Amino acid sequence: MFGDLMGMMGKLKETQEKVKLTKKRLETxxxxxxxxxxxxxxxxSASREIREIHIEDSxxxxxxxxxxxxxxxxxxxxxxxxxxxxxxxxxxAKEGMPNIPGLDALM
Structure with a gap:
C-alpha cells in the first residue's frame, strides 16, 4: 500500500512540474x-496576456x-x-492522474 502511495506522490510531483512547464510554455x-x-x-498569449494592439489610423x-x-x-x-x-x-493534469478504477466513468 505504501509503495503505491509513494508512487502516486512521485507522479503528483512530476505532474506539478509538467503543469508549471506548460504554463511557462503557454506564455510564449x-x-x-x-x-x-x-x-x-x-x-x-495563451496565458491571456495582451502583447500588442494595432489600430489603423482611420x-x-x-x-x-x-x-x-x-x-x-x-x-x-x-x-x-x-x-x-x-x-x-x-x-x-489528466495525464498525471493516478490510475484509479472507475475514475474515468466520473469524468
Missing amino acids: VTLQESTPDDTLRIVI LLQDKEQLTDYLVITLNRALEKAGEIHDAELAAV
Whole structure:
C-alpha cells in the first residue's frame, strides 16, 4: 500500500512540474484576433496576456466604433486564449492522474 502511495506522490510531483512547464510554455504561444475589416488587431498569449494592439489610423477618428471593436475583439481573443490555456493544462493534469478504477466513468 505504501509503495503505491509513494508512487502516486512521485507522479503528483512530476505532474506539478509538467503543469508549471506548460504554463511557462503557454506564455510564449501567441494568437491574433482582428476585426472583420482588419482595422484593429490584438495579439495575445495563451496565458491571456495582451502583447500588442494595432489600430489603423482611420479607426482613431470614431471613438465609439473603436471602443466597440476593442471590447468585442479583446473578448474574442481572451476566450480563444482561455480555451487553449485550459485545454493544455487539462491534458497535462489528466495525464498525471493516478490510475484509479472507475475514475474515468466520473469524468
